[in-house]
Amino acid sequence: AKTRQNITEKVERLIKTSRRIDDEFFEELEEILIQADVGVSTAMELIDNLRRAVKQKKITEVDEVRGLIKQEVVSIMEGSDAPLNKAPEGPTVIMVVGVNGVGKTTTIGKLAYRFKREGKKVIIAAADTFRAAAIDQLQIWAERVGADLIKHQEGADPGAVVFDAVNAAQARRADVLIVDTAGRLHTKTNLMEEIAKVKRVIQRTYADAPHEVLLVLDATTGQNAISQANLFKQVTGVTGIVLTKLDGTAKGGIVIAIAKELDIPVKLVGIGEGLEDLRDFSAEEFAEALFSD
Amino acid sequence: MVFEGLSTRLQETFRKLRGKGKLTEEDVNLAMREVRLALLEADVNYKVVKDFVARVKERAVGQEVLKSLTPGQQVVKIVYEELTQLMGGDQTKLNLAAKPPTVVMMVGLQGTGKTTTCAKLARSLLAQGRRPLLVAADIYRPAAIKQLQVLGEKCNCPVFSMGQENPVNIARAALEYARSNGRDIVILDTAGRLHINEELMNELKDLKSSLNPHEILLVVDAMTGQDAVNVASSFNEQLGLTGVVLTKLDGDTRGGAALSVKAVAGCPIKFAGVGEKLEDLEPFYPNRMASRILGMGDVQSLVEKA
Ligand SMILES: Nc1nc2c(ncn2[C@@H]2O[C@H](COP(=O)(O)OP(=O)(O)OP(=O)(O)O)[C@@H](O)[C@H]2O)c(=O)[nH]1
Ligand SMILES: Nc1nc2c(ncn2[C@@H]2O[C@H](COP(=O)(O)OP(=O)(O)OP(=O)(O)O)[C@@H](O)[C@H]2O)c(=O)[nH]1
Ligand SMILES: [Mg+2]
Ligand SMILES: [Mg+2]
Numbered sequence: 120a121k122t123r124q125n126i127t128e129k130v131e132r133l134i135k136t137s138r139r140i141d142d143e144f145f146e147e148l149e150e151i152l153i154q155a156d157v158g159v160s161t162a163m164e165l166i167d168n169l170r171r172a173v174k175q176k177k178i179t180e181v182d183e184v185r186g187l188i189k190q191e192v193v194s195i196m197e198g199s200d201a202p203l204n205k206a207p208e209g210p211t212v213i214m215v216v217g218v219n220g221v222g223k224t225t226t227i228g229k230l231a232y233r234f235k236r237e238g239k240k241v242i243i244a245a246a247d248t249f250r251a252a253a254i255d256q257l258q259i260w261a262e263r264v265g266a267d268l269i270k271h272q273e274g275a276d277p278g279a280v281v282f283d284a285v286n287a288a289q290a291r292r293a294d295v296l297i298v299d300t301a302g303r304l305h306t307k308t309n310l311m312e313e314i315a316k317v318k319r320v321i322q323r324t325y326a327d328a329p330h331e332v333l334l335v336l337d338a339t340t341g342q343n344a345i346s347q348a349n350l351f352k353q354v355t356g357v358t359g360i361v362l363t364k365l366d367g368t369a370k371g372g373i374v375i376a377i378a379k380e381l382d383i384p385v386k387l388v389g390i391g392e393g394l395e396d397l398r399d400f401s402a403e404e405f406a407e408a409l410f411s412d
Numbered sequence: 413m414v415f416e417g418l419s420t421r422l423q424e425t426f427r428k429l430r431g432k433g434k435l436t437e438e439d440v441n442l443a444m445r446e447v448r449l450a451l452l453e454a455d456v457n458y459k460v461v462k463d464f465v466a467r468v469k470e471r472a473v474g475q476e477v478l479k480s481l482t483p484g485q486q487v488v489k490i491v492y493e494e495l496t497q498l499m500g501g502d503q504t505k506l507n508l509a510a511k512p513p514t515v516v517m518m519v520g521l522q523g524t525g526k527t528t529t530c531a532k533l534a535r536s537l538l539a540q541g542r543r544p545l546l547v548a549a550d551i552y553r554p555a556a557i558k559q560l561q562v563l564g565e566k567c568n569c570p571v572f573s574m575g576q577e578n579p580v581n582i583a584r585a586a587l588e589y590a591r592s593n594g595r596d597i598v599i600l601d602t603a604g605r606l607h608i609n610e611e612l613m614n615e616l617k618d619l620k621s622s623l624n625p626h627e628i629l630l631v632v633d634a635m636t637g638q639d640a641v642n643v644a645s646s647f648n649e650q651l652g653l654t655g656v657v658l659t660k661l662d663g664d665t666r667g668g669a670a671l672s673v674k675a676v677a678g679c680p681i682k683f684a685g686v687g688e689k690l691e692d693l694e695p696f697y698p699n700r701m702a703s704r705i706l707g708m709g710d711v712q713s714l715v716e717k718a
Contacts, residue, residue, distance in 0.1 A: 150458055156637040159452045219660060219688065220523030220633070250688070251566075252559035259554035273562075304663040339521065341455035341637020343665040364522065367606045369639035392522070392552070 140173060140181060148188070155372035155409065156341050161379065165191055189406045195375055196402035199384035204330040204358065210242075210288045212296045212321055212328035216314055216355055217335035218347055219302030222363035222389055224253065226335055227299050228260030229389070229397035235264050239294035244284030245270035246277040246317055247301035257299055263394065267291065277301070277313060278320045285324045298329070305350035314355050333386065335361045338371035348377045362400065363389030370409070418450040418706045419488050426484035433476075435483055440472045443487040454666035454705045457641040460675045468494050488708070495702040499670060500680045504695035506533075507626045507654060512596035513545075513587065515623050519616055519651065520631035521643060522604030525659035525685055527556065529631055530601045531563035532685065532693035537597055538569060545595035547586040548573035549619070550603035560601050567690050570595070579603075580618050587623065600625070607646035616651055627654045629682065632673055634661045640669035645676040653677050658696065659685030670701050 145166050152162035165188065172178070172187055205211050213230070215223045224247070231241045243266050247253040254270050261268040269284040281298055288296040300317065303310035321328050334357040336344050351357050362371050365388050374385050385400040425442050444465050451461045468491055477486045508514045516533070518526045527550070534544040546564045548571060550556035557573050564571035572586040583600060590598045602619070605612035620628065630644060630653050647653060656677065658670055661684050670681060681696040 153452060154458050154638045156455075156639070159449060218635070218663070220525060222523060250559075251562035252555040255555035255558045256553070304660065306662075306664045337523065337633075337635075339633070339637060339639050339643075340635045341665075341668070342453060343455070343635040343663065346664055367521070367639065368608060368642045369637065373637065 145170060155370035157372035158342055158376045161376040192375060192406040192409060193402050195379050196405055199378060199402050200400055201384055203386060206330050209325060210293045210296045211330050212325060213331045213333060214298045214329040215333050215335060216300050216351055217302060218304050221335045221337040223335045224257055224299055225392060226361050226363060226389055227297050228264060229394055231266040231297060232264040232394045233397060234295045235266060241266040241295045242284060242288050242293040243268050244281050244298040246280045247299050248273055248275045248277055249301040277317050281317050281320045285321060305347045311354045318355060331358050332356055333359050333361050335363055338362050338364045339367060339369040344373040345376055348381050348383055352381055352383060357383055359384050359386035361387040361389060366390045418446060419708045421446045422484035422488055426482060435472050435475050435477060437473050439483055440469050444469050447491055450706055451668060454668035455637045456668035457638050457672040460672050492702050496699045499674050499698035499701055504682050509626050513590040514597045515625040516627040517600045517625045518629050518631055519602050519647060520604060524631045524633045526631045527559050527601050529657050529659060529685055530599045531567055532690050534569040534599055535567035535690045536693055538567060542597055543595045544569055544597040544599055545590045546571045547583060547598060547600045549579040549582050549600050551576045551579060552603045579615060580622050583619055583623055607643050613650050620651055629655045629657050631657045631659060632669055634658050634667040634669060635665045636669040640672040641676045644673040648677040653679045655679050655682040657683045662686045666705050666707060667701060668705050671705060
């Protein structure tokens, strides 16, 4: 994608134009990482490791350095490319959470589409009863992909919606139940508690559910994403990240820090507003896209 | 994410240095390392930070340390003042047309808060006795029109819509409607789009040339990272922005994007979104934003002491 070319070109240029591996070279590399939202401390750590490795392995070729940074990123992101968890039996329940406007509802549309294409029976629960026309938006997606939608009125209790959805999933023998939740800032304790409650409603019927709690992160987000991941993890037990809007010019480098510090894998990436614009995350590709052709 | 205020950090840095006198280049260099870190951690763009630090350094070297301050506090004061100044005065008013209706266009990336901000603005204008009209010109996002209608109903503002008609046609008809129905401010909700999407950016250019809006407001999510400069400069180059709205400031983001956007787009930040409710719109205060970016609640008192 276009996104990736920018940074790649920068690295390429850097590698082509600078012949010596000196302080200036490392500094420029650090700049590229910081501009990709990797964060200062993670960027510095990556560069420090790189410096050490260069010294240890007596590397003199700038080209080799590229391979090393890539390796470093891959090793941090490793385990991230695990597939989505599945229920051993009964419906797989997926909860989708995140701050306002990151792409939760759209991701659910794309995800439902993917499951439908695999021939699965999909039910979606409209547990965002708060935002204006959130239910209508989700309904349009459900119709597009041919999934069932369980909904109440705007302003209804999200717990009640999910309760109905769980029952519907059982009665209709659904393969997948996806729960949309209202966007909320991670700092709002009462709203966070509301999601925890939704989760408990699910667990009353399916003790081992939800099988995935996907935190949606907008790739344009900077350092605040760490705080988001941290608090959502604490309250909802996030099992994976969906990194959206990678079709823009933002690089989403913050997921490196999140994988490193919070050990949350990135499972999916969003690359547009269409039904098919969802991809599995690949650590290899992510690193490759950051640092090579 | 524990973030120490810049103030504390600088005190620490300067503890070993002698007390008063003039700020030497060495002192300032030490301090600037911390300033740079604080700004980067607050998501201010790398290049913006570089320029900013260079400017502050130039101003700080050789300055007399005020009697009431330590060298660390003195540097904080200079940084704070420069930051506040860079983010502009209290220019929070909307440009109103000499001859109504005033046309306001809300633009920005996907999910930043455009539709919500349109309704918040309508609500605040209604409270001031104006007669706004909300216009549903987002024909792409599922249920975007419905969303604006629901919000319009909440704040008692009429909403003009024509379904999935071409946005330029919608906007023209809405302007006509406003003229004949005595609505004095037309607020256009446009679809979210990427600044690199040529086709959709052209749509905005078409809207601009057929409406001659008095305000083109870029809505920016306060949690935006380094990419804020790309977005703001690109929207500005293509459309000529008149102002910025910074949303989602009710969270714990430091909001360095404010500085980045201001630095590249040049236009004032006019409003701040501080919640999902329609009353959660405030004027933008540069000085508050400066303390926030620096991670210090105590700056105001520090500066007053000086
Ligand atoms: N370019 C791009 N836009 C996206 C992507 N994913 C979602 N969007 C857009 O982002 C905007 C917000 O998406 P939603 O799915 O409504 O986000 P949400 O998290 O459900 O929002 P709330 O429910 O209001 O918190 C919409 O305009 C989507 O079309 C993506 O991968 N790329
Ligand atoms: N916490 C908080 N949420 C906000 C604020 N402004 C908007 N939101 C929320 O952010 C989400 C997206 O807002 P919208 O107004 O739909 O954003 P948009 O820019 O119109 O989105 P698209 O039309 O899809 O591009 C919604 O959940 C809003 O409630 C704010 O200041 N604070
Ligand atoms: Mg949603
Ligand atoms: Mg909108």
